[in-house]
Amino acid sequence: MSDPKDLPPIDPTTPRRKPKPEVTKIGGRKLKPSTLMMGFGYDPVLSEGALKPPIFLTSTFAFESAEAGKRHFKSITGGGGADGLVYSRFNGPNQEILEDRLGVWDGAEEALVFSSGMTAICVLLMAYCQAGDVIVHSGPLYAASEGFVAKVLAKFGVTYVDFPAGAIREELDAVLAKAKAQADAQGGKVAMIYLESPGNPTNALVDVEAVRDARNAAMDPAETPIAIDNTFLGPVWQRPLDHGADIVVYSLTKYVGGHSDLVAGSVAGAKHWMDPVRSLRNTMGGICDPNTAWMLLRSLETVELRMQRATENAVKVCDFLKDHPKVEGVGFLGLLPEGSRQQDIYRRHCSGPGSTFSVFIKGGEAESFRFLDSLRIAKLAVSLGGTETLASHPAAMTHLSVPDARKKALGITDNLVRISIGIEDADDLIADFEQALDQV
Numbered sequence: 270m271s272d273p274k275d276l277p278p279i280d281p282t283t284p285r286r287k288p289k290p291e292v293t294k295i296g297g298r299k300l301k302p303s304t305l306m307m308g309f310g311y312d313p314v315l316s317e318g319a320l321k322p323p324i325f326l327t328s329t330f331a332f333e334s335a336e337a338g339k340r341h342f343k344s345i346t347g348g349g350g351a352d353g354l355v356y357s358r359f360n361g362p363n364q365e366i367l368e369d370r371l372g373v374w375d376g377a378e379e380a381l382v383f384s385s386g387m388t389a390i391c392v393l394l395m396a397y398c399q400a401g402d403v404i405v406h407s408g409p410l411y412a413a414s415e416g417f418v419a420k421v422l423a424k425f426g427v428t429y430v431d432f433p434a435g436a437i438r439e440e441l442d443a444v445l446a447k448a449k450a451q452a453d454a455q456g457g458k459v460a461m462i463y464l465e466s467p468g469n470p471t472n473a474l475v476d477v478e479a480v481r482d483a484r485n486a487a488m489d490p491a492e493t494p495i496a497i498d499n500t501f502l503g504p505v506w507q508r509p510l511d512h513g514a515d516i517v518v519y520s521l522t523k524y525v526g527g528h529s530d531l532v533a534g535s536v537a538g539a540k541h542w543m544d545p546v547r548s549l550r551n552t553m554g555g556i557c558d559p560n561t562a563w564m565l566l567r568s569l570e571t572v573e574l575r576m577q578r579a580t581e582n583a584v585k586v587c588d589f590l591k592d593h594p595k596v597e598g599v600g601f602l603g604l605l606p607e608g609s610r611q612q613d614i615y616r617r618h619c620s621g622p623g624s625t626f627s628v629f630i631k632g633g634e635a636e637s638f639r640f641l642d643s644l645r646i647a648k649l650a651v652s653l654g655g656t657e658t659l660a661s662h663p664a665a666m667t668h669l670s671v672p673d674a675r676k677k678a679l680g681i682t683d684n685l686v687r688i689s690i691g692i693e694d695a696d697d698l699i700a701d702f703e704q705a706l707d708q709v
């Protein structure tokens with residue numbers, strides 16, 4: 270037994286031990302996200318020297334003192350982030366490291382992680398609107414996002430106005446004027462402009478800069494944030510916060526997780542935009558679990574490598590598909606018509622085309638199904654952004670419940686096959702697509 274005299278005195282004001290100051294610059298050179306992914310936000314000294322963060326499986330955290338516990342709770346109930354670890358519905362070490370690293374990619378002050386992309390989207394939307402408010406959104410959206418706005422938020426007196434992804438400034442001005450009039454009539458405000466770009470499954474791009482300009486001209490930017498679902502191109506090929514968005518949303522299930530072995534989501538932006546979202550997450554739960562957070566930390570170390578390789582593969586595969594006699598056309602961001610408005614948006618907003626695209630098979634559903642059933646390497650599954658190549662038929666699968674007229678308006682035809690290219694050997698993939706097209 271040690272003599273109590275030997276123990277250090279208890280100092281109730283001792284702050285939580287912090288990691289070493291982060292190295293984010295060397296000789297004036299700002300370090301790139303791909304470098305920071307190996308260590309940012311984690312100091313091995315705090316975990317017995319473990320080079321990699323352990324998985325912290327605990328529901329609650331011991332306070333250094335009653336005074337420290339009070340301080341932590343003050344920050345939690347104040348809406349901002351905790352200055353210490355409190356309880357695993359609010360925060361945890363693995364989730365905090367992950368949030369710090371996600372923020373790095375998008376240049377966001379804060380990020381918040383969730384148990385799925387849809388939890389992130391639902392909590393974000395709920396944090397920003399109340400009865401009478403209007404949400405303006407681009408179309409198409411991921412079907413569950415569109416359903417949450419149109420069916421769930423409607424139950425709480427929130428309405429919406431939508432516009433096609435490719436809308437030009439004049440159309441955006443008209444849509445915002447309509448939304449303002451609708452909000453005035455309902456006694457509410459335009460609570461959020463919610464975008465998805467590229468849209469699923471057509472890859473239609475939204476002109477985020479034009480949306481920002483239209484928003485700034487029509488309403489108070491401090492009252493109506495612009496949020497964008499960046500799942501298809503982020504975090505490597507598109508940084509929407511640089512183009513006028515305030516909040517960036519991810520299904521981390523896709524390229525960020527990247528191995529088709531987890532489900533998670535995130536929301537990121539300036540601290541003042543994140544405060545209400547964090548506060549609602551603290552109340553409702555929905556933070557991602559420590560094991561998933563740890564897997565995502567591992568994924569983030571290779572996200573740039575994986576997305577680069579998948580994109581190189583997609584360029585080669587599309588180059589093969591576009592001239593094939595059994596293919597009507599390819600909807601790939603790397604093959605946008607020269608001089609088109611979509612190509613102009615692409616050049617201003619994106620640094621690469623990603624690896625998810627649509628291919629239109631000559632014929633209809635029967636020909637498309639024959640192609641899908643003949644694939645030997647590519648797996649027949651929905652989702653995207655994994656290391657393996659996936660193929661699906663949106664009209665008969667993800668968008669089966671969409672009414673025919675809307676499908677037609679969105680360009681979701683019976684001969685559209687959606688493909689998400691992985692990191693396999695490109696020539697092997699081409700051989701697979703070639704033999705499958707031979708069967709059609």
Ligand SMILES: *Cc1c(COP(=O)(O)O)cnc(C)c1O
Pocket residue numbers: 385386387388411414465469498500501519520521522523532533534
């Ligand atoms: C998959 C997806 C979502 C939903 O994310 P989950 O992680 O499945 O909840 C949202 N938006 C887009 C664009 C997606 O592809």
